[in-house]
Amino acid sequence: MLQISGWQIRAPSNLTRFVVFALLSVGLMLLDARGHHLQKIRTGLTVLFAPIQVLAAIPVRVGGAIVDFFHGDESLRAEAERLRSEQPILLTRLQRYEAIEAENAHLRQLLGTSALVAERAVVAELLEVASEPFRRTVVIAKGEKDGLYLGQPVVDAYGIRGQVSTVGVLQSTAILITDPGHAIPVQVNRNGLRAIAFGTGAPDTVSIRYLTASSDIKPGDLLVSSGIGGGFPFGYPVAKVKKIVNDPNESFLDIIATPVAQLSHNREVLLIWPTKSVLPAEVKKPAEIKKPVQPKKAVETKKPVAASPPAAAPQLAAPEPARPAEGTTP
């Protein structure tokens, strides 16, 4: 019994408490899922609980330090040797790459199209922290102050790993391409066939959905990011097709692919800031003026094309990842 200004009030029963807290949870979830109203609160709470993450990361750090102490010298020497032999090869490739990139930019300019080009990249350390069961997330030891933004691409030396999903002050979370809530627009490197790679929750597979049996795709095909949707830059390797099952009962192929990036190995990732290659002003302006003049019918017939499944599905499947990055538009 509680006494408040002469009134006797019974402490709320167990069931009442549960109902109240359940409603509170549902309210929080709705606010969080629809429109990200809780970003500030989440950022604050993340700062508050960061020590727990640091505490959990200690054992691995200490283990690594001990291993380094006992055979650090040899492994470092071997690594230096390997890197030294690798460097000339990479440099040679880079020479060709720069020429091709310049040529590509020139061709795009002639066509009047723009593409996301990665300009700035920063190496970020991962915090060794386990993710929620059956989700694939990593904690990055960089945050707002380093200029991270929601939906920023995260890559490593081999391909795309995922994208930033929450930005904290000092630490951020990124969801990997294998997370069940993630989808990334890709295309087959061999022939430009567009598709979407969905995460499954399994550590080393993504599934390619909505491709019909007549699609030209076969095991071993490399899938690269297509740049559609505006989140990821074009041309980064994403996955390799592993298995294709054509079940006549299903309307689409069942395609399993293996991510190219080393999702569970390295301690470091690259964060990239894609920027649009700048368009010549005279190309852009007429298109903008034309738009309102166009008859309504033309606009209407155009719409379904723009909302065809490959382009629209990422937004439906993953509202968070597909949000266009505000900082990238020139």
Place this chain on the structure above:
Amino acid sequence: MNLSHNARRRLIIAASFLAALVLTILPWPVWTEQFRPDWVALVLIYWCMALPTRVGVGTGWSVGLMLDVLYGSMLGENALAKSLIAFLAVRFHLQLRMFPRWQQAVVVLLLVIANNLLVLWVKNLAGQAPSTWGYLTPSIVSMLLWPWLFVILRDIRRHGNVS
């Protein structure tokens, strides 16, 4: 220790939850992931059973919210699941105390399964459900761990004179 009885109780309970949270996000090889027990649920069930007037739905909700923040999942997702566990554990604490250890473990299994299904259901609504059956194994590991964890926490409670 010169702490008052209340302060000591709070300290011990908070420390046990902190340990559970750290164990939850402690990194292990990826393949062990589907065997990782639900530490927070186990500790929560114990305290709800032992001190139902002190630890209950509110505590469960707060710890669940902490989990949500640490996981980066939707806020309220694990909070809802953990308050359900706390509600059921408090509701049936008298029966739970009477049960032999193995029977308690079976109840723990059911509670953790309820927790996982609720989380899975919410994830499904948000379109993020994993396409594996592996979400049932953590509850079985939690069940197997319960007798040991029960003894450890009981000793801590008796030694710390928490009531």
